[in-house]
Amino acid sequence: MDRKAQVFDTAQKVVFWTIVGIVITGVMFAFVLTIVNYKGKLVQVPSQLQAELIALRFTNVEDCFARHDPQSGTTMSGVIDLQKFTDQQLEKCYPLDLQTGHTRYNFRLLLQEHNTEIKTSSYANRDIFSFNKEVLVSKDGRLLKDQLIVYVQDLKVR
Amino acid sequence: MNKKADSQVLIVIFELLVVALVVFTTARVAHSYGSSLLTQKVNLAQDIAMMADTLAGVPGDAMVQYPENVSQFSIILSKKSVLVFEKDDTEAERVSRSFILPEGYDAFGTLQQENLLCLEKKGKAIILRKCEPERKEKAEEESKEIPAGPTFYGLAIEGDPVVFVIDRSGSMERESGWVFPQGLEPPGQRKIDVAKWQLKTALQGMETGKRFNLVFFDSDIKTFKPGLVELNDQTREEAFAFIDTFEPGTTTNTGEAVQKALSLGEIEALYLLSDGRPNIVPLALAQIKSANAADKAKINVIAIFTKIPDDISDTERETFEKERQQGQQFLQQIADENGGVFVTQE
Numbered sequence: 001m002d003r004k005a006q007v008f009d010t011a012q013k014v015v016f017w018t019i020v021g022i023v024i025t026g027v028m029f030a031f032v033l034t035i036v037n038y039k040g041k042l043v044q045v046p047s048q049l050q051a052e053l054i055a056l057r058f059t060n061v062e063d064c065f066a067r068h069d070p071q072s073g074t075t076m077s078g079v080i081d082l083q084k085f086t087d088q089q090l091e092k093c094y095p096l097d098l099q100t101g102h103t104r105y106n107f108r109l110l111l112q113e114h115n116t117e118i119k120t121s122s123y124a125n126r127d128i129f130s131f132n133k134e135v136l137v138s139k140d141g142r143l144l145k146d147q148l149i150v151y152v153q154d155l156k157v158r
Numbered sequence: 159m160n161k162k163a164d165s166q167v168l169i170v171i172f173e174l175l176v177v178a179l180v181v182f183t184t185a186r187v188a189h190s191y192g193s194s195l196l197t198q199k200v201n202l203a204q205d206i207a208m209m210a211d212t213l214a215g216v217p218g219d220a221m222v223q224y225p226e227n228v229s230q231f232s233i234i235l236s237k238k239s240v241l242v243f244e245k246d247d248t249e250a251e252r253v254s255r256s257f258i259l260p261e262g263y264d265a266f267g268t269l270q271q272e273n274l275l276c277l278e279k280k281g282k283a284i285i286l287r288k289c290e291p292e293r294k295e296k297a298e299e300e301s302k303e304i305p306a307g308p309t310f311y312g313l314a315i316e317g318d319p320v321v322f323v324i325d326r327s328g329s330m331e332r333e334s335g336w337v338f339p340q341g342l343e344p345p346g347q348r349k350i351d352v353a354k355w356q357l358k359t360a361l362q363g364m365e366t367g368k369r370f371n372l373v374f375f376d377s378d379i380k381t382f383k384p385g386l387v388e389l390n391d392q393t394r395e396e397a398f399a400f401i402d403t404f405e406p407g408t409t410t411n412t413g414e415a416v417q418k419a420l421s422l423g424e425i426e427a428l429y430l431l432s433d434g435r436p437n438i439v440p441l442a443l444a445q446i447k448s449a450n451a452a453d454k455a456k457i458n459v460i461a462i463f464t465k466i467p468d469d470i471s472d473t474e475r476e477t478f479e480k481e482r483q484q485g486q487q488f489l490q491q492i493a494d495e496n497g498g499v500f501v502t503q504e
Contacts, residue, residue, distance in 0.1 A: 010169055017173060021180030028184045039197055045204060053208055054258070056215025063260040066217070077217045092261040104258065
């Protein structure tokens with residue numbers, strides 16, 4: 001083999017191994033990315049769960065809609081005080097920022113039997129799921145059975 | 159011709175170097191990517207945000223303990239968000255998740271590389287703090303059930319005659335993590351100091367007339383008396399003086415120490431205190447098994463492991479935990495095979 005052919009042969013091999021190196025790197029990256037994506041999917045928290053956890057406060061906490069008895073000082077979990085069931089109270093219970101409120105979970109709460117509905121400030125009628133809670137409604141000193149339907153809007157732009 | 163062959167060899171070497179370089183670089187990139195803690199940081203931040211949301215929806219006060227070890231991270235909880243980061247993280251590498259609390263509520267707290275994380279709701283405040291180790295609660299619970307008679311590390315001393323076999327290997331120099339019931343304060347921090355104090359307390363509480371002996375061991379084995387002796391004011395004083403002479407020594411010759419203790423006479427109960435395993439575990443187990451085959455003394459084992467320091471690397475922590483696991487396995491086996499009780503603290 002003359003010198004020229006030898007140089008050509010060497011250069012050819014270097015090019016070959018460089019390409020092989022790049023391909024191996026690419027394959028490794030693809031592999032790692034696939035694993036990371038899979039891992040991410042596995043640990044993803046469902047929106048329904050997150051929304052339900054937030055919605056716990058609506059019926060359990062006196063700073064939201066739960067009835068509070070000033071005489072005994074007790075809060076009745078699961079009992080909604082109809083007087084407090086207003087948009088203003090919802091704003092205090094789940095205060096959304098005007099600028100970024102639409103990026104968060106937004107709620108529309110409907111008391112089915114009483115046909116009373118309230119919404120968070122950035123709710124835009126684009127709810128994607130809903131769930132029910134059996135509640136008691138305190139009205140004029142009486143406790144009445146009702147269904148609280150929680151409609152959830154999640155624009156997924158967090 | 160030779161020149162040509164040399165050139166061929168050089169080309170092959172060059173090719174091998176290129177391949178090695180590519181493989182090394184790829185493996186390094188893949189490793190650093192795979193071992194990234196980003197996913198854990200995101201999960202932790204998300205979990206804390208959800209815990210805060212949940213606590214805001216719980217009537218009354220409550221506390222949640224995070225089930226994972228979070229010692230790799232620092233965490234800052236504020237009114238609207240939680241920030242999770244590692245020690246050397248840049249601003250961009252920090253992970254933040256936000257949550258929304260009702261008006262009038264507050265959230266605060268910081269945690270720096272602690273094992274256990276607790277979120278507590280007190281009134282309208284959600285507080286991030288380090289959890290109290292469970293062992294303290296456990297010790298407090300146990301303190302309510304202190305045996306009436308003399309004890310050794312909380313274990314009732316039963317049997318006559320009894321022999322105490324005390325490990326004084328080099329590792330007994332380390333800090334004791336043993337938690338005693340309220341009102342019982344060890345005179346020192348080192349495991350050897352705590353062991354000597356517990357032994358003296360036990361002897362003080364044991365009734366006069368009981369036969370006993372003491373064995374201290376590292377690579378060398380020392381006995382208080384050549385045989386079993388009756389406990390009285392004089393032997394008690396002598397025993398105290400004998401105990402005071404010991405300081406942490408060298409290696410852990412558990413097998414021979416127990417063998418020696420069992421050769422002192424017909425012993426009913428033996429109390430072995432140690433903080434790990436010997437160098438040759440099967441030999442020690444065989445020595446104890448053969449020495450106790452005839453007399454069948456009950457061998458109770460108290461395992462006092464080294465308190466794992468907070469400010470150590472993951473590798474050191476792993477070593478500590480591995481040592482502890484092996485030590486526990488060995489000591490538990492001695493108690494199990496010899497009808498005794500095994501006592502330790504988490």
